Amino acid sequence: MKLYNSATRTKEEFVPNHPDIVKMYTCGPTVYHYAHIGNLRSYIMEDVLEKYLRYAGYNVKRVMNITDVGHLSSDADTGEDKMLKGAKREHKTVMEIAKFYTDAFFSDCAKLDIKTPDVVEPATNCIDEYIRIISKLMDTGYAYFAGGNVYFDTSKLEKYDVFNDFDAEDLDVGVREGVEEDTNKRSKNDFVLWFTKSKFEDQALKWDSPWGVGYPGWHIECSGISMKHLGEDLDIHCGGIDNAFPHHTNEIAQSESYLGHKWCNFWVHVHHLNTTSGKMSKSKGEFLTVSLLEEKGYDPLAYRFFCLQSHYRKSLVFSWENLDNAETAYEKLIARVAALKPGEGEVDEAAMAQLKARFTDALDNDLNTSLAVTALYDALKAKTNDATKLAAVADFDRVLSLSLVEKAAELREKNAGPAEEEHDERIEGLLAERAAAKKAKNYAEADRIRDMLAAEGVTIIDTPQGAKWKRN
Numbered sequence: 323m324k325l326y327n328s329a330t331r332t333k334e335e336f337v338p339n340h341p342d343i344v345k346m347y348t349c350g351p352t353v354y355h356y357a358h359i360g361n362l363r364s365y366i367m368e369d370v371l372e373k374y375l376r377y378a379g380y381n382v383k384r385v386m387n388i389t390d391v392g393h394l395s396s397d398a399d400t401g402e403d404k405m406l407k408g409a410k411r412e413h414k415t416v417m418e419i420a421k422f423y424t425d426a427f428f429s430d431c432a433k434l435d436i437k438t439p440d441v442v443e444p445a446t447n448c449i450d451e452y453i454r455i456i457s458k459l460m461d462t463g464y465a466y467f468a469g470g471n472v473y474f475d476t477s478k479l480e481k482y483d484v485f486n487d488f489d490a491e492d493l494d495v496g497v498r499e500g501v502e503e504d505t506n507k508r509s510k511n512d513f514v515l516w517f518t519k520s521k522f523e524d525q526a527l528k529w530d531s532p533w534g535v536g537y538p539g540w541h542i543e544c545s546g547i548s549m550k551h552l553g554e555d556l557d558i559h560c561g562g563i564d565n566a567f568p569h570h571t572n573e574i575a576q577s578e579s580y581l582g583h584k585w586c587n588f589w590v591h592v593h594h595l596n597t598t599s600g601k602m603s604k605s606k607g608e609f610l611t612v613s614l615l616e617e618k619g620y621d622p623l624a625y626r627f628f629c630l631q632s633h634y635r636k637s638l639v640f641s642w643e644n645l646d647n648a649e650t651a652y653e654k655l656i657a658r659v660a661a662l663k664p665g666e667g668e669v670d671e672a673a674m675a676q677l678k679a680r681f682t683d684a685l686d687n688d689l690n691t692s693l694a695v696t697a698l699y700d701a702l703k704a705k706t707n708d709a710t711k712l713a714a715v716a717d718f719d720r721v722l723s724l725s726l727v728e729k730a731a732e733l734r735e736k737n738a739g740p741a742e743e744e745h746d747e748r749i750e751g752l753l754a755e756r757a758a759a760k761k762a763k764n765y766a767e768a769d770r771i772r773d774m775l776a777a778e779g780v781t782i783i784d785t786p787q788g789a790k791w792k793r794n
């Protein structure tokens with residue numbers, strides 16, 4: 323499989339460090355608010371990557387953090403802790419906010435069929451890890467103490483800015499929310515590893531540390547959690563493109579200075595979902611959530627389908643019209659799968675191998691999901707029997723997760739029931755006879771009719787509006 327590596331700015335052949343496992347780390351949500359569908363675009367595409375690696379036969383261990391402390395309003399270490407802001411907004415404690423929005427996040431993920439990573443770790447669980455890493459960085463001269471905080475000293479590095487081919491706009495972090503300059507920093511890129519009470523006195527969560535009572539910076543969380551669960555090396559680190567700088571840049575700086583060697587091989591960044599008026603962001607107030615899509619009558623999986631139709635390294639513009647088009651296409655796709663006859667013929671293994679090859683060629687080329695969706699359409703129109711087509715759909719859906727087989731079965735059932743009920747005069751007649759028998763308290767006759775129809779594979783359903791029937 324070829325995968326674009328942001329750190330080398332090339333598509334590289336993916337080879338894991340260890341033959342028996344792929345170690346994958348994902349930056350998780352900051353749980354001070356609902357995830358917006360932009361955040362979820364990143365998680366959908368990362369989910370496809372994980373599932374495709376598993377499909378390709380790799381054993382994957384995936385770890386994700388939950389940021390419940392230390393992520394300040396600006397990524398450049400200024401402003402209020404986002405969690406504290408959320409708590410104040412809703413008159414709750416930080417931990418109540420964290421629990422509520424963590425649950426909401428996983429509920430959204432379930433609706434989008436995003437698999438929960440093998441390990442999900444809240445940042446507040448790993449304070450000892452951060453203290454251990456920061457202590458060594460202090461001992462080895464990579465960190466310094468100033469004005470009550472511990473900072474990473476970026477001047478100690480030969481190369482700091484590893485992802486420097488991004489647009490200025492993507493790198494434009496922090497400046498969004500009125501950044502005030504931090505005069506404790508020796509140079510502008512230095513970043514906080516540990517805050518103490520000297521900053522943000524109303525910070526809710528604080529821990530003892532060698533540098534005073536305080537709390538960790540956001541960046542150290544991901545290094546600490548990754549090393550705790552995945553050890554000293556990592557195959558793939560994912561996140562949205564806004565995380566490349568400064569978050570991932572800082573993760574690399576501190577992790578490699580701590581370890582003394584290279585840390586992560588592949589950096590995979592999902593580009594943004596934008597609205598027609600610009601980037602979608604939680605701090606802008608009004609934002610689109612999965613619940614809102616549902617309220618408007620959309621199936622969340624239609625949004626997943628919308629995301630799959632474009633490449634993860636291109637920004638994607640969301641509009642209701644675009645979503646409508648995706649939903650229509652998704653419904654048609656389900657209808658085409660529903661039209662296939664299950665159990666008709668045997669799977670043609672040679673044809674199946676050809677269909678699979680198209681699908682894997684697409685995903686092997688830097689996870690080209692739109693071509694993978696085309697491979698799915700190709701399977702539906704291939705010159706082969708329905709059993710093979712259905713097998714291909716089920717197989718591809720292990721990665722695409724569009725619930726195609728299940729939804730097609732539901733649709734078949736929905737179409738089967740009432741339509742045949744209206745048209746089968748004999749069954750209707752028998753239902754009328756049964757109703758008359760029941761009215762006359764002739765239950766033996768009513769049961770006989772029920773059993774006779776059951777033997778034909780027809781089930782009677784008694785409803786307040788009278789008896790209905792369906793084929794089993």
Ligand code: AMP
Nearest residue numbers: 351352360361364561562565594595602
């Ligand atoms: P956050 O909860 O803000 O820490 O972000 C969670 C994830 O969503 C991170 O990987 C971000 O890079 C990503 N993200 C943020 N905004 C967008 C967007 N508009 N489109 C796609 N991904 C995004």
Ligand code: ZN
Nearest residue numbers: 349350544569
């Ligand atoms: Zn992270």
